[in-house]
Amino acid sequence: MKIKWKNIYEWFDSRVQLDDLVHFMGKKYVPIHRHSVWYYFGGVSLFLFIIQVVTGILLLLYYKGGEGLAFESIHFIMSKVAFGWLIRSIHSWTANLFILAAMIHMFSVFFEKSYRKPREITWLTGMLMFFLAMAFGFSGYLLPWNELAFFATKVGTDIVGVLPVIGKPMMLLLRGGEGVTGATLSRFFGFHIAVFPGIFTLLLGIHLILVQRQGMSEPLDVENNSVKEIKTMPFFPNFILRDLLLWLIVLNIIAILAVFFPWELGKKADAFASAPAGIKPEWYFLFMFQTLKFVPSKIFHIDGEVLGIMLFGMAGITWLLVPFWDRKSKLGEKSRLINIIGLFVIIYIIIFTIIGWIT
Amino acid sequence: MKYYYLAICVCILGFIYPDKGMTAPPVNQCLNCHLENGFKEAVLFKKDIHYQVGLTCAGCHGGNPNTDDMDKAMSKSAGFIGKPKGDVITKICSSCHSSPEFMKKYDSKLPTNQASLLKTSVHGRLSISGKEKLVQCSTCHNAHGIVPPSDLNSPVNPRNVINTCGSCHSNANFMKVYKPSIPIDQVEKYRTSIHGILHAKGDLKVAVCFSCHGSHGILSPSDVRSMVYKTNLPSTCAHCHSNSSYMKNYKIPTDQFKNYSMSVHGNALLVKHDLSAPACNDCHGNHGATPPGVESISQVCGTCHALNAELFSTSPHKKAFDSLNYPECETCHSNHLIITATDKLIGVDNKAVCSRCHSQTNNPKGYIAAKTMKMLIDSLENYEKNDNKLINEAEQKGMEVGDAKYKLRDVQQSRLEARTAVHAFNLKKFEVVVNKGLAVASDIHSEAMNAINDYFFRRYGLGIATLIITILAISLYRFIRRIERKNKNNV
Numbered sequence: 001m002k003i004k005w006k007n008i009y010e011w012f013d014s015r016v017q018l019d020d021l022v023h024f025m026g027k028k029y030v031p032i033h034r035h036s037v038w039y040y041f042g043g044v045s046l047f048l049f050i051i052q053v054v055t056g057i058l059l060l061l062y063y064k065g066g067e068g069l070a071f072e073s074i075h076f077i078m079s080k081v082a083f084g085w086l087i088r089s090i091h092s093w094t095a096n097l098f099i100l101a102a103m104i105h106m107f108s109v110f111f112e113k114s115y116r117k118p119r120e121i122t123w124l125t126g127m128l129m130f131f132l133a134m135a136f137g138f139s140g141y142l143l144p145w146n147e148l149a150f151f152a153t154k155v156g157t158d159i160v161g162v163l164p165v166i167g168k169p170m171m172l173l174l175r176g177g178e179g180v181t182g183a184t185l186s187r188f189f190g191f192h193i194a195v196f197p198g199i200f201t202l203l204l205g206i207h208l209i210l211v212q213r214q215g216m217s218e219p220l221d222v223e224n225n226s227v228k229e230i231k232t233m234p235f236f237p238n239f240i241l242r243d244l245l246l247w248l249i250v251l252n253i254i255a256i257l258a259v260f261f262p263w264e265l266g267k268k269a270d271a272f273a274s275a276p277a278g279i280k281p282e283w284y285f286l287f288m289f290q291t292l293k294f295v296p297s298k299i300f301h302i303d304g305e306v307l308g309i310m311l312f313g314m315a316g317i318t319w320l321l322v323p324f325w326d327r328k329s330k331l332g333e334k335s336r337l338i339n340i341i342g343l344f345v346i347i348y349i350i351i352f353t354i355i356g357w358i359t
Numbered sequence: 360m361k362y363y364y365l366a367i368c369v370c371i372l373g374f375i376y377p378d379k380g381m382t383a384p385p386v387n388q389c390l391n392c393h394l395e396n397g398f399k400e401a402v403l404f405k406k407d408i409h410y411q412v413g414l415t416c417a418g419c420h421g422g423n424p425n426t427d428d429m430d431k432a433m434s435k436s437a438g439f440i441g442k443p444k445g446d447v448i449t450k451i452c453s454s455c456h457s458s459p460e461f462m463k464k465y466d467s468k469l470p471t472n473q474a475s476l477l478k479t480s481v482h483g484r485l486s487i488s489g490k491e492k493l494v495q496c497s498t499c500h501n502a503h504g505i506v507p508p509s510d511l512n513s514p515v516n517p518r519n520v521i522n523t524c525g526s527c528h529s530n531a532n533f534m535k536v537y538k539p540s541i542p543i544d545q546v547e548k549y550r551t552s553i554h555g556i557l558h559a560k561g562d563l564k565v566a567v568c569f570s571c572h573g574s575h576g577i578l579s580p581s582d583v584r585s586m587v588y589k590t591n592l593p594s595t596c597a598h599c600h601s602n603s604s605y606m607k608n609y610k611i612p613t614d615q616f617k618n619y620s621m622s623v624h625g626n627a628l629l630v631k632h633d634l635s636a637p638a639c640n641d642c643h644g645n646h647g648a649t650p651p652g653v654e655s656i657s658q659v660c661g662t663c664h665a666l667n668a669e670l671f672s673t674s675p676h677k678k679a680f681d682s683l684n685y686p687e688c689e690t691c692h693s694n695h696l697i698i699t700a701t702d703k704l705i706g707v708d709n710k711a712v713c714s715r716c717h718s719q720t721n722n723p724k725g726y727i728a729a730k731t732m733k734m735l736i737d738s739l740e741n742y743e744k745n746d747n748k749l750i751n752e753a754e755q756k757g758m759e760v761g762d763a764k765y766k767l768r769d770v771q772q773s774r775l776e777a778r779t780a781v782h783a784f785n786l787k788k789f790e791v792v793v794n795k796g797l798a799v800a801s802d803i804h805s806e807a808m809n810a811i812n813d814y815f816f817r818r819y820g821l822g823i824a825t826l827i828i829t830i831l832a833i834s835l836y837r838f839i840r841r842i843e844r845k846n847k848n849n850v
Binding site: 075078079085086233234237238241242245248249251255256259262265 | 757759761762817818820821824825828829831832835836838839842843846
């Protein structure tokens with residue numbers, strides 16, 4: 001058996017020089033310290049993305065985009081296609097867990113200041129992928145063409161529409177017209193399965209290459225501690241196997257969620273029906289949605305909603321550009337301000353999400 | 360001297376208690392001249408109620424009735440208006456008839472709201488000229504020679520009112536100007552009705568136009584306030600037909616309204632305000648109101664229950680009922696007290712109507728058919744209940760059973776069809792309908808059971824998957840530990 005595997009390996013090695021890759025991975029080490037656990041969330045996010053791609057392709061075999069077909073095709077997938085219910089539930093649950101894992105990964109990188117030189121581009125690609133993940137969520141939410149999705153998309157695109165100058169054209173671009181119609185569904189479907197995956201794959205490739213090239217970032221206190229020698233573990237096979245172990249656990253969690261809490265389809269969207277009471281966006285947009293609800297209608301003669309959206313936009317850009325304005329971390333110094341900002345953001349998101357959820 | 364005192368007393372008493380008969384009659388010089396000249400109106404006015412109570416021509420025409428000088432009598436300065444036209448007629452009439460104080464002077468018991476009722480009635484709309492109202496008081500009551508409605512000569516007396524109303528309503532040329540869609544055969548139909556037949560025989564207690572439509576305040580039948588609006592009609596009919604003393608001489612029951620109110624039709628119309636439910640006129644006709652004949656009941660009921668009537672007409676019961684003089688639908692369903700038809704009506708137990716004629720001994724064929732039909736329809740009902748229960752169970756388990764739930768409607772439809780198919784009184788035809796429902800019910804049963812089984816399959820599958828993943832994870836963990844131990848030893 002061993003000889004057989006060896007033969008196969010050699011067959012490939014003689015063609016694509018596998019030895020070089022194995023050698024590279026064998027030389028790569030992952031630092032071991034008290035914050036090492038956070039390294040795994042990057043891998044978990046990757047694993048969840050892979051599940052999304054696989055289940056998304058399977059759904060695509062039966063899904064039909066279009067106002068009169070979308071809901072019916074999802075209903076068909078859930079009721080007639082063998083294991084269709086499982087695939088759809090896994091896709092929906094994984095979408096949410098993917099954003100959660102990516103969020104944890106992002107905050108861990110933020111608090112470890114791993115974005116500092118030379119990993120600015122890694123941070124930027126990661127952040128862009130996070131924004132894309134949210135866009136994936138927003139566009140995918142409409143695809144079943146159910147009542148909740150219809151009105152959530154209407155509210156969401158309405159918010160985009162209030163932005164000065166670019167708001168209205170953006171809203172028209174997203175909706176493919178004045179209202180949320182079959183044209184919106186077609187666009188969102190196109191974004192969800194072609195535009196976003198294309199960009200995401202490109203960013204993911206750059207991100208992974210950079211991670212491999214630059215290795216895992218070490219926290220500042222570990223890096224600055226020249227007295228102690230840093231413990232490491234080989235990336236291959238030790239770290240990869242540990243990743244794999246965690247992926248198995250995550251897979252089991254997803255399976256449990258899909259079986260015990262299958263994702264509901266709800267009622268078919270009806271543009272003439274009144275919006276269901278207490279309509280809310282997905283949990284990862286909830287803190288922004290709730291904030292906009294609290295903002296007064298006018299602040300210093302400026303429309304409160306516009307101001308709120310612009311503030312969130314500015315906060316997002318500031319967060320995105322943190323490697324360039326956090327000078328202390330760049331110099332290898334501890335930065336309490338960054339920690340305070342990070343904590344504030346986490347507490348803000350948690351509190352406003354809870355308020356949004358219970359009200 | 361004695362006579363002198365007596366004369367004074369009489370004068371005082373006469374002054375204190377003036378007698379109407381003692382007052383001098385009003386001078387009506389107009390009438391004198393017009394009578395002399397043989398005017399028809401003047402002759403008629405001599406019989407007029409207004410003349411009887413002492414009113415003069417000037418009451419309506421103005422002028423000075425005290426002088427025989429034509430120029431003075433008919434001068435504009437004396438208020439002479441000549442022949443009143445258009446709305447002026449109603450205005451003149453209502454100037455007295457709408458004044459309770461004025462009418463009180465004549466001990467009148469007449470209401471004083473006729474003019475206001477007329478104004479808001481269908482007759483109060485504008486005529487085609489657009490200058491006057493469609494109907495004036497004189498249109499129905501005449502102008503000269505007006506007598507009380509109780510007078511047999513009055514055009515609005517029950518004896519004459521049919522023709523009075525018919526003079527316009529039976530005139531196609533007149534009616535098409537105002538409402539082309541309205542029928543003009545009301546009088547003709549009325550003559551064929553029980554009311555009309557008795558009326559022609561001189562019975563003036565029977566319903567005439569105003570009995571159902573009212574008089575001055577007549578509204579369109581589509582107006583919810585109308586006496587003949589669908590939901591008001593049963594009460595309108597009941598006004599006479601539930602009055603046992605009024606109906607005494609006609610020797611017909613007076614409990615129709617009471618029974619109808621408790622019936623499925625009455626409940627639908629009077630309680631649920633379902634305007635598709637029949638009122639009295641839907642079965643008896645309105646202007647041609649008459650009880651349906653024994654052989655035509657199924658035709659009457661069939662105007663709504665078309666399929667049932669058609670099946671019954673071709674069934675063996677049609678011939679049997681007609682020969683036995685049984686009133687078709689009424690035999691099983693009653694007439695005014697028609698209760699909601701349930702499956703209990705079929706079968707051979709005490710509550711079933713079939714058992715009234717069919718028994719094991721005197722008509723075994725019908726008895727067996729009734730018994731089998733009951734068994735079949737009960738089976739369908741039980742299947743439906745069971746399927747419903749299974750679907751609910753599957754739904755509570757979070758399973759998708761939308762299709763099965765939708766199909767359940769087909770079973771309900773089959774049950775409804777079966778209830779209709781009963782009216783063919785043909786077991787084979789009935790079985791076809793029920794079997795169709797049973798086949799769908801069986802499909803639903805399988806789908807619901809599959810969904811429930813799938814629910815357990817998913818859980819068992821998850822259990823097995825979890826077991827495999829756990830074994831894999833433990834193996835992997837042990838493998839990692841082994842590698843790490845190996846690495847440590849090498850270091």
